[in-house]
Amino acid sequence: QVQLVESGGGLVTAGDSLRLSCAASGYVNSLHIMGWFRQAPGKEREFVAAMERLSTNTLYADSLKGRFTISTNSAKNTVILQMNSLKSEDTAIYYCAADGGLLSGNPLAYDFWGQGTQVTVSS
Secondary structure, eight states, rough: OOOEEEEEEEETTTTTTTTEEEEEEEEEGOOOOOEEEEEESSSSOOEEEEEEESSEEEEGGGGGGEEEEEEOHHHHEEEEEOOOOOOOOOOEEEEEEEESSSOOSOGOOEEEEEEOEEEEEEE
């Protein structure tokens, strides 16, 4: 099994930056992809970014390219989401996800999920 624990959420002001982390434990070597999704109140879960854990291949939601950057740590067991120039519409619960399959922006492609971390951007 795999456990994912997110951290780094909080309350910020529009224009600020925030860095989210997701630490994976358990059968980490079974994971090929790790990514981030978000869900705002009353909305469906939305893809943010994903990457192959052992390579530099990344995938981003078109609307977030240029403001958000996904990366991993040197141990390849933590995925990081750097969010810059935050807007009020970025307010959501951010979820980390992971899977052993191919790089995808479809939440159905991910078997493992974290509990989520709240990001609130005040205008």
